Amino acid sequence: MQSGTFHTNYASDMALRPYWPQRIRIVLVIVLVLAFPWFADRYWLNLANTIGIAAIAAIGLNILVGYTGQISIGHGGFLAVGAFSAGLLAARLNMPMWITVPVASLFTAGVGAIFGLPSARLKGLYLAIATLAAQEIIIWVLNHGKLLGIGESLALSRETTNIFGIPMIGNTDFSFYWVIMGSLVLTVIFVSNLFRTRAGRAFVAIRDQDIAAQVIGVDLFTYKLLAFATSSFFAGLAGALTAHYRGIISWERFTIDTSILYLAMIIIGGLGSVSGAIYGAIFMTLLPAILSNLARALSGTVPQINSYLPFMQQGAFGLAIILFLIFEPEGIVKMWRNVKDYFRLWPFSY
Amino acid sequence: MEKLIQLTLSGVANGAIFGLVALGFVLIYKSSDVINFAQGEFLLIGAYLTYMTVQQIGLWWPLGVVVAVLLAAAVGVLIEQLILRPLIGEPAISVIMVTIGLSSLLRAIVGAIWGVTPRAAPQFLPRETVTILGASVGVDKLWAIALALILFALLTLFFRRSSEGIAMRAVADDQQAALSMGISVKRVWAVAWAIAAVTAAVGGILLMSIFGGVSGQIARVGLLVFPVVILGGLDSIPGAILGGLIIGLLQSYAGGYLPPELGMGEVMPFIILLLILLIRPYGLFGQTIIERV
Numbered sequence: 001m002q003s004g005t006f007h008t009n010y011a012s013d014m015a016l017r018p019y020w021p022q023r024i025r026i027v028l029v030i031v032l033v034l035a036f037p038w039f040a041d042r043y044w045l046n047l048a049n050t051i052g053i054a055a056i057a058a059i060g061l062n063i064l065v066g067y068t069g070q071i072s073i074g075h076g077g078f079l080a081v082g083a084f085s086a087g088l089l090a091a092r093l094n095m096p097m098w099i100t101v102p103v104a105s106l107f108t109a110g111v112g113a114i115f116g117l118p119s120a121r122l123k124g125l126y127l128a129i130a131t132l133a134a135q136e137i138i139i140w141v142l143n144h145g146k147l148l149g150i151g152e153s154l155a156l157s158r159e160t161t162n163i164f165g166i167p168m169i170g171n172t173d174f175s176f177y178w179v180i181m182g183s184l185v186l187t188v189i190f191v192s193n194l195f196r197t198r199a200g201r202a203f204v205a206i207r208d209q210d211i212a213a214q215v216i217g218v219d220l221f222t223y224k225l226l227a228f229a230t231s232s233f234f235a236g237l238a239g240a241l242t243a244h245y246r247g248i249i250s251w252e253r254f255t256i257d258t259s260i261l262y263l264a265m266i267i268i269g270g271l272g273s274v275s276g277a278i279y280g281a282i283f284m285t286l287l288p289a290i291l292s293n294l295a296r297a298l299s300g301t302v303p304q305i306n307s308y309l310p311f312m313q314q315g316a317f318g319l320a321i322i323l324f325l326i327f328e329p330e331g332i333v334k335m336w337r338n339v340k341d342y343f344r345l346w347p348f349s350y
Numbered sequence: 351m352e353k354l355i356q357l358t359l360s361g362v363a364n365g366a367i368f369g370l371v372a373l374g375f376v377l378i379y380k381s382s383d384v385i386n387f388a389q390g391e392f393l394l395i396g397a398y399l400t401y402m403t404v405q406q407i408g409l410w411w412p413l414g415v416v417v418a419v420l421l422a423a424a425v426g427v428l429i430e431q432l433i434l435r436p437l438i439g440e441p442a443i444s445v446i447m448v449t450i451g452l453s454s455l456l457r458a459i460v461g462a463i464w465g466v467t468p469r470a471a472p473q474f475l476p477r478e479t480v481t482i483l484g485a486s487v488g489v490d491k492l493w494a495i496a497l498a499l500i501l502f503a504l505l506t507l508f509f510r511r512s513s514e515g516i517a518m519r520a521v522a523d524d525q526q527a528a529l530s531m532g533i534s535v536k537r538v539w540a541v542a543w544a545i546a547a548v549t550a551a552v553g554g555i556l557l558m559s560i561f562g563g564v565s566g567q568i569a570r571v572g573l574l575v576f577p578v579v580i581l582g583g584l585d586s587i588p589g590a591i592l593g594g595l596i597i598g599l600l601q602s603y604a605g606g607y608l609p610p611e612l613g614m615g616e617v618m619p620f621i622i623l624l625l626i627l628l629i630r631p632y633g634l635f636g637q638t639i640i641e642r643v
Contacts, residue, residue: 321451
């Protein structure tokens with residue numbers, strides 16, 4: 001049984017995963033991620049891709065809400081900006097995916113910084129309501145976007161989904177799996193390291209006590225804007241990937257319900273934790289899928305269950321948020337830590 | 351001129367309803383610092399409960415409305431006891447999220463019971479039109495304005511004269527001091543949620559009879575509460591009423607005079623919201639929070 005953590009050199013002190021159980025687990029996860037698409041059918045590949053995209057956006061939102069403490073109820077709007085800017089570049093200018101996705105992400109970062117401007121004067125609940133307004137205004141622009149040339153929806157040609165000119169042919173779910181998981185891995189590495197840099201530590205300082213942060217020399221406005229921009233960058237990335245993956249986008253995919261879904265992911269997964277955002281994305285994507293499979297299995301015995309399915313999914317969503325907040329406010333991350341602690345300290349669990 | 355009067359009256363009618371809903375919202379915020387995202391669902395509950403008592407059970411309509419409002423109040427108290435009480439002392443984001451989860455749950459329950467297809471509402475406000483200054487106006491809108499005004503007057507009396515109302519103002523002013531004077535803060539919270547549920551339910555019933563039908567769309571009004579309360583000030587009851595009227599009028603004018611394909615009526619309140627937050631974040635009557643280290 002281990003009695004404490006004793007680092008003897010800087011390399012081990014700085015390591016992201018200093019302990020051997022963590023290393024074994026990460027190897028297992030990598031093997032699973034690499035092996036998964038060779039065995040999964042299209043349904044499961046589609047689910048995995050949805051989870052991957054959701055995880056990127058949730059990690060991005062967690063930078064803003066979990067690490068910087070600025071509540072945003074407008075993330076669906078930022079996803080929409082990413083999706084539509086990538087979609088317009090691809091559909092109107094025929095730009096390939098490997099150009100549109102980064103450009104759209106950077107553009108969304110800019111838009112996010114603009115909507116972060118109110119954070120100069122507003123805090124907490126007032127800021128949350130300001131981001132709600134941002135959401136409604138972005139969706140209104142897209143909904144009435146005759147100037148942008150968007151009708152009811154925007155279709156992307158499959159020819160634009162190529163990486164450095166190599167077209168993605170055949171099973172698109174399978175090829176997109178690698179693109180999405182690659183983006184997710186890069187996101188995870190970037191964000192895990194972000195909080196070991198000056199900017200990342202400034203974010204955390206603002207969350208913990210903004211006035212104290214200002215006193216020790218953190219420029220609140222600059223870093224809040226930076227947090228909005230970084231967070232929106234990943235929202236834009238997720239949005240742009242959604243646009244190319246689905247091939248057709250409409251504003252209805254990005255309403256306030258989407259913003260709430262992502263907030264729910266990071267709350268249920270665990271605020272201020274990269275792995276928490278991923279757990280939350282998995283949980284929130286699988287919950288409706290499991291319910292619909294359950295309904296299909298039960299539809300033989302209880303025929304009217306299918307008509308209640310949407311309400312069951314919506315109710316389960318609400319109930320999951322409420323139950324987590326009442327019984328485990330720190331989310332799945334805390335539950336997982338409790339499980340690990342139980343085995344680590346066994347048989348002396350206190 | 352005719353159009354102006356029509357737009358003004360329908361704006362005032364909608365605004366009075368927004369004011370009612372916002373009033374309940376402000377009441378909860380003042381007494382317990384909770385931002386209630388489920389306010390729109392209270393409208394939905396009020397409207398559907400009335401539909402149930404009047405149309406499905408067949409009660410005489412004033413009795414049906416009273417029963418529905420009382421049931422809505424009970425739901426409000428129940429939610430406060432079961433869901434908000436355990437979250438005392440948790441950070442703002444948790445409280446916001448729990449009310450968001452609640453709104454989703456309530457919408458699912460309403461949907462599972464009554465379905466999503468819009469239903470014709472029971473008719474109890476007269477539907478004929480009268481001519482005022484040359485403009486024909488629906489009587490139901492005038493009724494809505496009158497009923498909202500009566501409710502505002504009753505609530506003002508309640509806050510000024512009844513000991514329960516004075517206790518609520520004391521808690522809103524200073525929770526610690528109120529506790530030491532022997533006021534039960536828990537009771538005040540329960541009353542605040544009950545009143546919020548009642549005002550929202552009345553708003554929902556009025557909207558139902560103006561629309562002539564009941565559907566999930568009624569809950570959309572819940573989002574409009576935010577521009578209203580930010581304009582008036584998050585913690586000001588007169589601000590909520592005045593803010594409701596201003597937003598109602600602006601929405602009505604924007605929808606009536608600007609080209610309809612723009613749909614400005616929907617987004618106008620949120621543009622105003624963002625502007626107020628940038629210029630005067632504490633609204634017209636809100637208390638300025640001064641922070642000291």
